Amino acid sequence: MAVAPEEVADAMYAMVKEYQGRKKFKAGDLTKAMIEKFGEAECDKKVCKAAIRALMDSGRCVYTYFGGSFIEIPHVEGAAEDAAKD
Amino acid sequence: MADPGDNATPLLDELEKGPWPSFVTEIKSMASENKMCKDLLGQLEKSYREKRGYWKHGGIVGVMGYGGGVIGRYSFLAEEYPNVAHFHTLRINQPSGWFYTSDAIRGLCDVWEKHGSGLTNMHGSTGDIVFLGTVTDELEPTFAELTEHGFDLGGSGSDMRTPSCCVGPARCEWACYDTLHLTNDLTQTFQDELHRPAFPYKFKFKMAGCPNDCVASIARSDMSIIGTWRDDIRIDQAEVKKYVDGGINIHKDIYANCPTRCISWDGETLTIDNANCVKCMHCINAMPKALRPGTDRGATILLGAKAPIVEGALLGSVLVPFIKIEPPYTELKDLVERIWDFWGEHGKNRERVGELIQRVGLGNFLEAIEVEPLPEMVAHPRENPYVFYEEYFEEGDEDEEEEEDE
Numbered sequence: 001m002a003v004a005p006e007e008v009a010d011a012m013y014a015m016v017k018e019y020q021g022r023k024k025f026k027a028g029d030l031t032k033a034m035i036e037k038f039g040e041a042e043c044d045k046k047v048c049k050a051a052i053r054a055l056m057d058s059g060r061c062v063y064t065y066f067g068g069s070f071i072e073i074p075h076v077e078g079a080a081e082d083a084a085k086d
Numbered sequence: 087m088a089d090p091g092d093n094a095t096p097l098l099d100e101l102e103k104g105p106w107p108s109f110v111t112e113i114k115s116m117a118s119e120n121k122m123c124k125d126l127l128g129q130l131e132k133s134y135r136e137k138r139g140y141w142k143h144g145g146i147v148g149v150m151g152y153g154g155g156v157i158g159r160y161s162f163l164a165e166e167y168p169n170v171a172h173f174h175t176l177r178i179n180q181p182s183g184w185f186y187t188s189d190a191i192r193g194l195c196d197v198w199e200k201h202g203s204g205l206t207n208m209h210g211s212t213g214d215i216v217f218l219g220t221v222t223d224e225l226e227p228t229f230a231e232l233t234e235h236g237f238d239l240g241g242s243g244s245d246m247r248t249p250s251c252c253v254g255p256a257r258c259e260w261a262c263y264d265t266l267h268l269t270n271d272l273t274q275t276f277q278d279e280l281h282r283p284a285f286p287y288k289f290k291f292k293m294a295g296c297p298n299d300c301v302a303s304i305a306r307s308d309m310s311i312i313g314t315w316r317d318d319i320r321i322d323q324a325e326v327k328k329y330v331d332g333g334i335n336i337h338k339d340i341y342a343n344c345p346t347r348c349i350s351w352d353g354e355t356l357t358i359d360n361a362n363c364v365k366c367m368h369c370i371n372a373m374p375k376a377l378r379p380g381t382d383r384g385a386t387i388l389l390g391a392k393a394p395i396v397e398g399a400l401l402g403s404v405l406v407p408f409i410k411i412e413p414p415y416t417e418l419k420d421l422v423e424r425i426w427d428f429w430g431e432h433g434k435n436r437e438r439v440g441e442l443i444q445r446v447g448l449g450n451f452l453e454a455i456e457v458e459p460l461p462e463m464v465a466h467p468r469e470n471p472y473v474f475y476e477e478y479f480e481e482g483d484e485d486e487e488e489e490e491d492e
Binding site (some may be wrong): 026027028031032045049052053056057059062063064065066067068069072074075 | 144145146148150151152153154157158242243244278282283284285286288427430431433435436
């Protein structure tokens with residue numbers, strides 16, 4: 001039986017959290033990592049897509065743009081902090 | 087020299103001179119009623135004076151669930167110009183062909199004057215309606231009101247950018263397929279790809295109804311879908327004669343400008359060698375009453391164009407010489423998904439499809455997306471080193487070549 005999107009979302013979230021501040025992941029990076037983790041028979045791109053959507057819709061992760069689009073845990077970024085201070 | 091005062095913008099004022107419309111004039115017209123516009127003028131004048139930009143670009147801003155449509159922008163000079171400390175841009179998905187009712191435009195303007203600077207760019211280079219300048223807290227309310235007016239955000243970042251098209255059959259008799267319908271269909275089909283960035287970098291579709299390519303899709307979109315025909319150009323000989331009587335010199339004005347010289351004129355009859363016609367549209371544009379595209383219509387699909395950002399500019403190259411473009415567009419969508427799969431798997435961060443093809447080679451790319459190599463993919467004979475026609479080689483050919491070398 002294929003792994004549930006919620007389980008994949010949890011695994012993605014754990015990965016993003018572990019590397020937060022050190023490495024940014026794109027949706028494709030997370031998808032590849034999950035297929036490797038759960039195996040092709042259990043996890044495919046469709047499940048990963050649903051998992052990413054669940055992460056975004058729940059607010060656990062957000063998209064960021066730094067020369068490309070990445071998936072990160074919500075945080076106040078430097079530019080916003082600077083603007084708030086001023 | 088007299089002190090110009092805090093509000094003076096002598097350098098920006100220069101941009102109001104001359105016969106052209108001026109964005110400075112437009113910003114000034116809003117400055118009396120919108121503080122953002124006033125500070126925008128101040129920061130911009132300073133940028134011109136000091137010859138440097140003061141915007142920070144990118145970041146986390148967006149609306150819930152979406153990864154595209156909002157471009158974060160913050161000012162380095164927030165203390166000096168607090169009203170533009172945040173100055174985020176929103177991209178709004180434009181209607182196909184940019185057809186609006188007056189009510190729709192009024193609605194858009196009302197939303198933006200309420201929640202942002204009131205400044206718009208109609209339209210951005212990808213085709214979106216661009217709302218210039220708002221603060222983070224106004225993003226969700228703006229989005230909510232936009233959806234009430236029937237609009238949605240467009241693309242930004244590493245996603246499918248808002249598809250756009252020429253006016254197509256709505257206003258143009260040369261349209262070889264319904265660009266408006268295809269654009270809307272692709273937009274609806276690929277909502278996930280539009281709003282949730284999952285690609286190595288951006289991917290743009292542009293739909294042009296005929297080879298005139300009024301949306302410049304061949305240069306400005308990763309996948310360019312250009313209307314064409316595969317039967318003969320229709321000729322009305324009586325109308326040709328009228329053009330000649332009206333002063334057109336067929337040899338000088340038509341034949342000499344035909345890239346393949348496939349037109350001939352004996353003083354009575356215009357003949358076109360359609361097998362050698364490259365569909366440049368010159369003759370049709372020059373004599374629109376006399377010549378018309380054929381009736382067996384579809385499109386040519388080109389792939390790989392891009393502007394210079396990470397690497398140099400590329401024009402699109404032919405991927406599918408002719409395809410019928412009819413709903414539900416299954417063949418086209420399947421092709422697109424195969425391209426995205428391969429690009430998603432093998433593309434590097436910020437690598438466009440055209441750059442990927444150059445890196446891996448057209449032959450490997452075609453094999454991966456299950457498209458047969460065709461002569462139309464080669465711009466000039468012997469120019470393309472990537473396509474290898476295996477069927478021309480038979481078992482033992484290599485041995486024979488080795489023996490000959492010996």
